[in-house]
Amino acid sequence: MKTTPAAAPADWAAYIRQMEAVLALELDDARRQELLTQFSRIAAMAQPLMDLPLDPRLEIAGVYHA
Numbered sequence: 001m002k003t004t005p006a007a008a009p010a011d012w013a014a015y016i017r018q019m020e021a022v023l024a025l026e027l028d029d030a031r032r033q034e035l036l037t038q039f040s041r042i043a044a045m046a047q048p049l050m051d052l053p054l055d056p057r058l059e060i061a062g063v064y065h066a
Contacts, residue, residue: 012039
């Protein structure tokens with residue numbers, strides 16, 4: 001059975017910095033740290049679902065047909 005390679009761990013600090021720039025936000029260090037904590041917590045909760053193997057015959061995402 002073919003397995004997919006594990007995804008690289010997300011760099012949430014870099015993501016937060018990028019979103020600050022894109023959204024033109026200025027976050028203080030305390031707010032930035034709290035966001036980092038929350039993103040890390042959400043990622044940890046989602047990991048078991050992300051690790052669930054999918055049958056290769058299933059479509060991973062729906063396909064729009066006009």
